[in-house]
Amino acid sequence: MAATIPQIDSEVQKQYAQFVANFFKSAFDARNAGKKLVWMAYYLPSELCYALDAVPFYPEIWGGVCARQGIVLKYLEAAESFGYPRELCSATKSAAGMALSGEAPPPDAVLSTQPVCDGGMKVHELVAVRYKCPHFFIDVPYTKDKNGIEYLTGELEGALKFLTESFGTELSEARLKKVVELSKRAEELHLEVNELRKKKPSPLLSLELFGQYFFPCSFLGGTQAAIDFYAMVAEVAKRRIKEGNVLEEKYRLLWAPLVPQSFLSILQWLELEYKAKVVMEMVGYAPKIEMDAAKPLESLARKTLEARFPSLGNGPGVLNLDRYREIVKDYDIDAVIYFAHWGCRTICSAVKMVKDLLREEFDVPMLVLDGDIFDPRNNPVEQARARVEEFFEMLE
Amino acid sequence: MMFERVREVLDDREAVARSWKEQGKKVVGWVCPYVPEELIHAADMLPFRVMGAPVTIVKGDAYLYPNICSFNRVVLELALGGRYDFLDGVVTANVCDHIRRLYDAWHFFLDTPLKLILSLPHKTAENAVAHFKDELLRFKNSLERLSGAEISDSALKNSIKTYNRARELLRRIYELRREDEPPISGAEALEVVKAGMSLPKEEYVALLEELFENLEQRDKRYKSNARIMITGSDLDDPGFVKLIEDAGGVVVADDLCTGSRYFWEDVDVGGDTLEALARRYLSPVLCARMHPYEAHIEHIIKMAGDFNVDGIIFEALKFCDIYGGEYPLLRERLKEEGFDIPLLLLDREYALSGVEQLKTRIQAFIESLS
Numbered sequence: 112m113a114a115t116i117p118q119i120d121s122e123v124q125k126q127y128a129q130f131v132a133n134f135f136k137s138a139f140d141a142r143n144a145g146k147k148l149v150w151m152a153y154y155l156p157s158e159l160c161y162a163l164d165a166v167p168f169y170p171e172i173w174g175g176v177c178a179r180q181g182i183v184l185k186y187l188e189a190a191e192s193f194g195y196p197r198e199l200c201s202a203t204k205s206a207a208g209m210a211l212s213g214e215a216p217p218p219d220a221v222l223s224t225q226p227v228c229d230g231g232m233k234v235h236e237l238v239a240v241r242y243k244c245p246h247f248f249i250d251v252p253y254t255k256d257k258n259g260i261e262y263l264t265g266e267l268e269g270a271l272k273f274l275t276e277s278f279g280t281e282l283s284e285a286r287l288k289k290v291v292e293l294s295k296r297a298e299e300l301h302l303e304v305n306e307l308r309k310k311k312p313s314p315l316l317s318l319e320l321f322g323q324y325f326f327p328c329s330f331l332g333g334t335q336a337a338i339d340f341y342a343m344v345a346e347v348a349k350r351r352i353k354e355g356n357v358l359e360e361k362y363r364l365l366w367a368p369l370v371p372q373s374f375l376s377i378l379q380w381l382e383l384e385y386k387a388k389v390v391m392e393m394v395g396y397a398p399k400i401e402m403d404a405a406k407p408l409e410s411l412a413r414k415t416l417e418a419r420f421p422s423l424g425n426g427p428g429v430l431n432l433d434r435y436r437e438i439v440k441d442y443d444i445d446a447v448i449y450f451a452h453w454g455c456r457t458i459c460s461a462v463k464m465v466k467d468l469l470r471e472e473f474d475v476p477m478l479v480l481d482g483d484i485f486d487p488r489n490n491p492v493e494q495a496r497a498r499v500e501e502f503f504e505m506l507e
Numbered sequence: 508m509m510f511e512r513v514r515e516v517l518d519d520r521e522a523v524a525r526s527w528k529e530q531g532k533k534v535v536g537w538v539c540p541y542v543p544e545e546l547i548h549a550a551d552m553l554p555f556r557v558m559g560a561p562v563t564i565v566k567g568d569a570y571l572y573p574n575i576c577s578f579n580r581v582v583l584e585l586a587l588g589g590r591y592d593f594l595d596g597v598v599t600a601n602v603c604d605h606i607r608r609l610y611d612a613w614h615f616f617l618d619t620p621l622k623l624i625l626s627l628p629h630k631t632a633e634n635a636v637a638h639f640k641d642e643l644l645r646f647k648n649s650l651e652r653l654s655g656a657e658i659s660d661s662a663l664k665n666s667i668k669t670y671n672r673a674r675e676l677l678r679r680i681y682e683l684r685r686e687d688e689p690p691i692s693g694a695e696a697l698e699v700v701k702a703g704m705s706l707p708k709e710e711y712v713a714l715l716e717e718l719f720e721n722l723e724q725r726d727k728r729y730k731s732n733a734r735i736m737i738t739g740s741d742l743d744d745p746g747f748v749k750l751i752e753d754a755g756g757v758v759v760a761d762d763l764c765t766g767s768r769y770f771w772e773d774v775d776v777g778g779d780t781l782e783a784l785a786r787r788y789l790s791p792v793l794c795a796r797m798h799p800y801e802a803h804i805e806h807i808i809k810m811a812g813d814f815n816v817d818g819i820i821f822e823a824l825k826f827c828d829i830y831g832g833e834y835p836l837l838r839e840r841l842k843e844e845g846f847d848i849p850l851l852l853l854d855r856e857y858a859l860s861g862v863e864q865l866k867t868r869i870q871a872f873i874e875s876l877s
Contacts, residue, residue, distance in 0.1 A: 193835055194834060195831065196825075196828075196831045196854070198825065198826050198831075199832075200828075225629055228604055229796070229832065230828035233831075233836070236800050236832070236836060248629065248630065248798040250628050250629045250630045250798070252626045252638060253601040253607075253624065253626035258641045259638075261638075262638040266634070427611060427624055428610075428611030428614070429611070429615075451572070453574060455574075456574055456608060456826065456828075457604055457608060459571075459574050460574075460575050460611070460612065463569065463570050464612070
């Protein structure tokens, strides 16, 4: 099948690393560049900032980078010493710790919301208090119907009004429409990449983009950079298919819903040892979103409500289960690995429902791994690896 | 035997529902006081608060997960065990992560005829009121389909009046707690409010009227140098309050969803009825989930002042992120303003546990106040 194994340090990975570095560098440089910085809850659309030439900073995502660098613990401990419970999600707690330690770039404004969790909602309140900066709460409804879309559209309009008033700037309708047009194009390209991943064997490696597919659309939605990124990935995938340079696969896996950075080594091992390839992730799934630049805020409302991780996001769990059904069918999934992030109530409480559904409707087995997404005190990698090994021995 | 009927109800809450069903009528369970009971009442059904009980959690852990708060796990345990099979419907709102997931599990694993979760805004602005009003219309339509009969506007207005009367009486009873030596303890007050969450409202109003008269005349008084207010997560166990009172304090106020939050504000009976319900139930003082979040904190501080409180006990159910997250904000706010109100944080599980440790901490707190 494959003449050569595509290298892990492929152009996809290199560009992705550069992409992330640029993204956070712009946040740390914002003040010097004379730009306004907005701390955003990670469910919220970055387009709001780009429409105003402001810079978004997603503290929980920066927490992930810190976790990978092995420096997140000090933030978690700072939050716990301040009075946050140890059981609070470590992603959320890292944001609180950053605000308390003052080591993150200070915001000019805070945009918060409830999804993906109550903990995040409360921590962003603290962020605004600590930095004594203006704060706007975007209320995301629990329904995706006409009533819900209208409500969220109004909320996004309120957020833009709040930002323009706080920054003393004016919104350019033309710029907003342009940003939404760019966002729409990135969504289309993301869908194209995911279509390519349906091929057998799937052209992208598990580790190559793992857990990162959602990043450009979610945090750089509305920029040319996101478009360029997905276009590059699509090109690489097509070239590999054409050249037959695709890693062989025996098992097609769905990884749900999140992966801790410390587990990434397991993915490469799975591909090489068991020919088990992650062909889709819950966070990598691209929903079809109705977007129209002529209705920019309604488009952003639709995009927000179709968040890439419904199991973490918003809306009744039945929507989450529908997405599992869709992915298992569309990607011809053989097995699911489910990481139950201990700090997340939503992820953990869906375990039995998802497992029952997969078994009863598709006869697809699911392995559940427990741990914490960021917290090195609760991240048993070796134990997880042993459990994965047992699981695949059973499958074999 | 002033509290005889109250305790009879609490000893067997389901008996009330059983006797209601014997009349051929339906019972609809609600989880969290953000569900406007008035709509259920106007449909001639019994609104019944879904609560927990002191049971060992086994299925609740397996069907949800141990990191869901113990209140929701206990409720699911009871529901899966058949305790809530008598319900014709269960309605909640997207109040918190835990209740959202309880609803998911209930929806997936149980066959209650009507299952509904309302999209409850976190704000009180006009667009939020409009959104919630639409949700209440969806709720009303669901109830009408369940009962097979229309809920008339006049029936709904009458229900609102009945509920407002109960709220007024409860507030009057709470007013008595402002006295230096209140005629009702905190544990008794919790029992009284809790009984109203399963009794038909007409019977409850009559009970409260009698109770209020008796309390005004009551010789027994509760005296203490430590007047306590409780705030925080779901707490429906009078035994927990009794621990505080046995340690020498008297609980004179609360900000709990099984206490004052249940009745603190009326529904306006003039104008559009569903809109009035939407406005009342979106009150920012009702829960720490609401925005602006400062409103709830200010409400706690004001209530502590109004009831001449010496100390606040902040109880947070383990894994409750809303109240776990509100505690540092309240503590900082109290520091900022220089309020001289000591605050004690108690982590707890739904069922009373670790009693000796709790007693020690409460006792030390009360001694520090005295």
